[in-house]
Amino acid sequence: DTEVTQxxxxxxxxxxxxxxxxxxxxxxxxxxxxxKQKAKKPPELMFVYSYEKLSINESVPSRFSPExxxxxxxxxxxxxxxxxxxxxxxxxxxxxxxxxxxxGPGTRLTVL
Amino acid sequence: xxxxxxxxxHITVSEGASLELRCNYSYGATPYLFWYVQSPGQGLxxxxxxxxxxxxxxxxxxxxxxxxxxxxxFNLRKPSVHWSDAAEYFCAVGLAGSSNTGKLIFGQGTxxxxxx
Numbered sequence: 001d002t003e004v005t006q007x008x009x010x011x012x013x014x015x016x017x018x019x020x021x022x023x024x025x026x027x028x029x030x031x032x033x034x035x036k037q038k039a040k041k042p043p044e045l046m047f048v049y050s051y052e053k054l055s056i057n058e059s060v061p062s063r064f065s066p067e068x069x070x071x072x073x074x075x076x077x078x079x080x081x082x083x084x085x086x087x088x089x090x091x092x093x094x095x096x097x098x099x100x101x102x103x104g105p106g107t108r109l110t111v112l
Numbered sequence: 113x114x115x116x117x118x119x120x121x122h123i124t125v126s127e128g129a130s131l132e133l134r135c136n137y138s139y140g141a142t143p144y145l146f147w148y149v150q151s152p153g154q155g156l157x158x159x160x161x162x163x164x165x166x167x168x169x170x171x172x173x174x175x176x177x178x179x180x181x182x183x184x185x186f187n188l189r190k191p192s193v194h195w196s197d198a199a200e201y202f203c204a205v206g207l208a209g210s211s212n213t214g215k216l217i218f219g220q221g222t223x224x225x226x227x228x
Contacts, residue, residue, distance in 0.1 A: 042218035094214055105154055106154065
């Protein structure tokens with residue numbers, strides 16, 4: 001099973017709201033990723049967790065706050081976002097040896 | 113610096129015709145190479161990957177890719193395209209580091225349109 005699930009599928013929020021995106025995988029992968037993707041562009045890496053510890057933060061603004069409660073779950077907490085943060089947010093998980101990443105279906109975020 | 117180039121931004125082929133999507137990479141070591149496909153509004157689906165061994169790699173949905181070290185290329189092919197293959201295709205290089213995380217460097221993508 002190579003499934004990564006993400007909720008919600010769509011999210012509309014105002015600039016003063018606080019919301020969270022959730023990601024789950026049951027493949028036993030120890031690395032999990034958050035990406036941001038704008039239309040007609042490749043995904044841009046935001047954060048990487050390895051063994052539940054934050055290992056990479058690609059200089060993402062602090063209004064995005066990741067959390068990895070356990071090896072199967074990854075959250076992205078959102079606060080005081082800007083309209084330019086509207087995008088598709090993708091979660092991925094990866095195995096240790098192969099570095100193959102498996103992506104979830106994404107959350108389409110709209111910031112008003 | 114590592115990079116991935118997909119020279120064709122947009123390709124249109126007729127249904128039933130053959131397809132080749134180009135990918136060139138720049139990487140100092142033996143690369144991990146991937147092709148992903150993305151339908152509108154969806155996540156990325158792994159089509160195939162190359163780590164080592166046989167340079168001709170078979171993937172899902174009838175796709176294959178050939179690794180050519182001398183040309184730094186990893187082109188994706190399909191002998192007969194179906195209308196459902198219309199999507200965005202991304203080539204990526206995986207950076208194998210000392211940590212257990214593998215960063216991916218993506219190309220800019222190729223949009224495939226299929227004519228009936």
